[in-house]
Amino acid sequence: IKAPTSFERSLHQRTRAVSSHRDTSIAMMFRRVAAAAFAASFATAAGESPVGKVLQLMSDLSAKILKEGEDAQKVYSEFAEWCEERSKQLSFEIKTGDGEVADLKATIAKAESDVSSLEARLEKLASELSTDEADLKAAMHIRETEQAAFAASEKELSETVDTLQRAISIIEREMRKGGSAMLQLKNAAGLVQAMNALVHASAISTADARKITALVQSGGEDVGAPAGAVYESHSDNMVDTLTGLMEEAEEQLDAARKKETADTHAFEMLQQSLKDEIKYGQKEIDEAKAGIAGAGATKAKAEGDLGMTSKELAADVKSLGDLHHECMTKAEDFEAE
Numbered sequence: 408i409k410a411p412t413s414f415e416r417s418l419h420q421r422t423r424a425v426s427s428h429r430d431t432s433i434a435m436m437f438r439r440v441a442a443a444a445f446a447a448s449f450a451t452a453a454g455e456s457p458v459g460k461v462l463q464l465m466s467d468l469s470a471k472i473l474k475e476g477e478d479a480q481k482v483y484s485e486f487a488e489w490c491e492e493r494s495k496q497l498s499f500e501i502k503t504g505d506g507e508v509a510d511l512k513a514t515i516a517k518a519e520s521d522v523s524s525l526e527a528r529l530e531k532l533a534s535e536l537s538t539d540e541a542d543l544k545a546a547m548h549i550r551e552t553e554q555a556a557f558a559a560s561e562k563e564l565s566e567t568v569d570t571l572q573r574a575i576s577i578i579e580r581e582m583r584k585g586g587s588a589m590l591q592l593k594n595a596a597g598l599v600q601a602m603n604a605l606v607h608a609s610a611i612s613t614a615d616a617r618k619i620t621a622l623v624q625s626g627g628e629d630v631g632a633p634a635g636a637v638y639e640s641h642s643d644n645m646v647d648t649l650t651g652l653m654e655e656a657e658e659q660l661d662a663a664r665k666k667e668t669a670d671t672h673a674f675e676m677l678q679q680s681l682k683d684e685i686k687y688g689q690k691e692i693d694e695a696k697a698g699i700a701g702a703g704a705t706k707a708k709a710e711g712d713l714g715m716t717s718k719e720l721a722a723d724v725k726s727l728g729d730l731h732h733e734c735m736t737k738a739e740d741f742e743a744e
Contacts, residue, residue, distance in 0.1 A: 483741045490734035497727040504720035511713040518706035522699055529695040536688040543681040550674045557667045564660040570618050571653035578646055 479741075483737075486737060487734070490730065493730055494727065494734075497723050497730065500723045501720060501727065504716055504723060507716050508713065508720060511709045511716060514709040515706055515713065518702045518709065521702040522706070525695050525698045525702065529692060529699065532688055532692045532695060536685060536692065539681050539684045539688060543678065543685065546674060546677055546681065550670070553667075553670055557663060557670075560663050561660065561667075564656050564663065567618070567656045568653055568660060571649050571656065575646055575649050575653065578649070
């Protein structure tokens with residue numbers, strides 16, 4: 408908004424012109440009165456006494472007119488000075504208002520840009536957070552599955568080792584005793600008969616006998632044992648076979664436990680990493696939301712201030728225009744008097 412800066416110059420020039428015109432008019436009037444008074448002085452000398460009265464009246468009128476002119480000039484000069492000062496004040500307020508409007512518009516534009524940028528960042532962060540949470544959930548599911556599989560494997564291998572240990576201990580004990588069970592064991596034609604002999608002698612349970620028979624007949628595929636064909640009906644060979652199966656089972660159990668330890672450690676590292684990312688991501692989301700709220704509040708305040716400042720600025724511009732018109736009109740009226 409441009410202020411009419413030429414107003415002060417125009418008003419000042421007109422004030423000087425009006426003052427000069429008024430001074431000239433008063434001087435001319437004063438000269439006319441003086442001439443009339445001079446003529447009257449000759450008439451008085453000739454004895455015309457009424458003229459003296461006229462002279463006195465004209466002298467008084469001259470003084471009155473001069474006084475009124477000076478008073479009018481003083482009033483106008485004060486008014487013109489007020490116009491100039493008020494114009495300067497309004498012009499300064501308009502200039503200040505223009506600057507404030509520009510600053511507020513810049514603040515609003517920046518706030519809008521900040522909100523747009525933060526909303527885009529918030530969308531990205533939310534997507535990343537969702538991915539991290541899904542990865543953590545999947546990792547926990549896999550770990551639970553692995554733990555269940557390990558628990559089942561550990562239970563089975565531990566039971567296998569325990570069963571084989573019991574069977575070996577029983578066979579070695581019967582060998583030392585040399586009783587009927589040992590005789591039946593030596594006469595057994597195969598593993599099944601050997602196990603049945605131990606069961607009938609109440610040396611081992613039916614369940615243990617079935618499990619051992621299955622392990623040997625399966626070739627030890629579950630625990631990496633030697634093939635059942637190597638079995639011979641002698642007790643020494645049976646102990647060796649069962650011992651081999653037990654050692655294989657123990658090795659597999661140890662390997663499974665080591666793998667479970669390594670898997671648990673890897674999961675804990677992954678879990679901690681994902682939890683840290685989720686925590687940090689949530690913090691960034693909270694900061695982005697706070698930033699959006701802050702930028703929105705800044706924009707709202709700036710828009711409110713802009714409305715008020717623009718209204719005040721428009722009022723100042725109108726006041727300056729009205730002042731210009733009023734002051735120039737009075738200057739013209741005073742000049743025409």
